[in-house]
Every structure is written in structure tokens, then in C-alpha cells.
Amino acid sequence: MQRKRLGEDPCPIARSLDVIGDWWSLLIVREAMQGTCRFSDFQQHLGLARNILSTRLRKLVEQGVLETQPSAERGDHKEYHLTAKGRGLDPVLRALYAWGKEHLFAEA
16 A cells, blocks of 8 residues: 655645654654664664665655765765754654653553
8 A cells, every 4th residue: 555645735744744754764863863873873773674774764865854974984885964854853752752751651
């Protein structure tokens, strides 16, 4: 089943979900906010298949959430860094963290 595209929807929430609405994309952004920038590190931290990670990184770059830069250590490799648009997701991730912590964990 093909996922419905929401990029032209009049609702800002729907348009946002079109860009970052799958869990892997948000987890990639979370990792980038914590300093992860190499493909292999994203893969190791998330346990994500290479093809899925590659697709999600490409989409996040196309949408302007991440940008690629040559690796400082190896010029033939690229690194992924958050753009201002990507850094703007910080309050979204903080809100999800707070909501999840409050509602999805049993009280000790």
C-alpha cells in the first residue's frame, strides 16, 4: 500500500508528518542532536538496515532537515549534520520525550 503524501495538506501537522512522520526519521534526528554524524554510527546506534537508513537520510537531506558535509577525517566519506530546520525539531523531541516518560512507563 502506498503511503498518502501530505505535503500539500492545509494542516501544518499533516505537512510536518509528511517530512518527519515515521519513527526512523525522528530517531535519526534524535541521534544527530546527540552528535551522531556518520552513516555507520547511525546504523550502529539504531540497529537499522542499511537500505532503510540510506533512504531516510536521503529524504531528510532532500527536505532540508540534514545536510551532508565531507568527513574531516576521510574526504571520500560524508557526514550528516542538522540544519537550522533540523535543529528546530528539538522542542518536538523534548515534548515527545516528556509525554512518553509521563504516559508510557509504569510508576516505580
